Amino acid sequence: MQILKAEPGSFRDPYGKIFYVDDNILRVARYDGINRINFISKNNLLEKLISQDYLIDSKITNQYDSIIDNIEGKIIIKHKKIPFISYPYEWSFEQLKDAAIHHLDLHLFLLENNATLIDASAYNIQFNINKPIFIDILSIKEYVEGEFWLAHKQFCENFLNPLILKSKKGINFNNWFKGNLDGIKTEEIYSILNIKDFFSYNIFTNIFLMNYFDKKILKEESKKKIDLGKKKLSKVALVSILKQLRSFIKNLNYVKSKTTWDTYSQNNTYKKNEEDEKKKIVTNFILKNKFNHLVDMGCNDGVYSEISLSSGCKLVVGFDYDLNSVENAYIKAKNENLNLLPLYLDAANPSSNLGWNETERKGFKARAKFDGMLALAFEHHLAIAKNIPLEQTLKWLINIAPKGLIEFVPKNDETIKKMLLLKGDIFNDYNEQNFKDIILKNAKIVSEHNVSASGRKIFEYNVL
């Protein structure tokens, strides 16, 4: 029997909700949502949006009418499944920039086709592996001549302000965005920019003036009301605003601050032959298991993700807490068209269930459904650097996927020596035997390989 499940995070749009039937993703449109779907279906707009990779593959279907029988007057749209749902606070600068450009390109394309977008939520963009794609068909509606871009401020707070924060101030937007799911507020970004920054036309208008008018209106609201009924924005003007923003965002960059990890794959403590051996172990593990969805914990710039893909793995989702590494891996995935989605994750403070009722945005654990895992040179960043007990670290890792490779890094390894230099050795339980015993409590050990003269060892486990 097919089971119907409502998506708890789909509640903001009164005209449509997401449901799951087994592995199928269904959007049920009602009320004005039906008019929007009918409009999009006309003039081949739906086909054009899908064929030009603006919108996720979506089909109107009546296949599920009998399962969703408690909702009257509806249209059901079946969407293609996104391999891994990610959120803007897990993206690197370049990923958010590409998402912003995709949003603006979609809006410009819609305006050419007499349609527009009702919102500008960054959550409506997902990464279909290495390319951004729009997922919310019900955000598209018929364009009415003269209407304002109601989502202008939302666009700025979801896309523009976080990008400016990184570009002009060198501050990563991720943790700030995770704290306020609506992005970086105009008044917040305004207060940290300086006069020099406001010389930019786009920053002056979209931040300085936006903040000024917001404040002015709040002051005046109690005294008198502002009439916007007669004011109109021509399509030419709207297109021009969108193009201005597109060109500004396209040219936004930031000065990369050097981190320990962004050159790790070239400058690490391994010798050439040790690294080759490690690559061989990964290749054999992937060849043997042929995973559909592999997770690469501490993926760095994606060296082992790439090896996994070339060895037959279908998709890799990589996580790293170094944003420069995530950026490098994303650029590589994009340029070489790899089935790799790198994302930001601080494993000691992973994305948790957030938003309304703590179900709107799912945490890492709720989304982490992988059939294989690589955790190479990773565990000591939790067990040593973050003082997370070894038993908890390994249990957490093994729970991510039923099969995997976990590398043990001994205390006499140079990286751990550095970590313990000031802290001192306070980790009495951290040794290879204990490491092995903990894995054995949670899984079978399939194989173990020495990979460095310092005593690094890769364990292959299997919980099945």
Next chain:
Amino acid sequence: MLKIIFTLYIYFFSIGTAHAYIDPGTGSIILQAILGFIAVILAGASFYWNKFKLFIKKIFKKDKDANP
């Protein structure tokens, strides 16, 4: 460019006031009215600038044609 923005900025300080419910995004609507105005001016300026360039080109072309 800055002069245009400054002039418009002063002009829109006295934006029309009357009757409508205001939500927190209203600031962006007033802003769009300004940005739209600038866009139209720039589009107009670029139209006449292109016309002017074409006119100049034509003159030089004529001169060339006259003196092969």
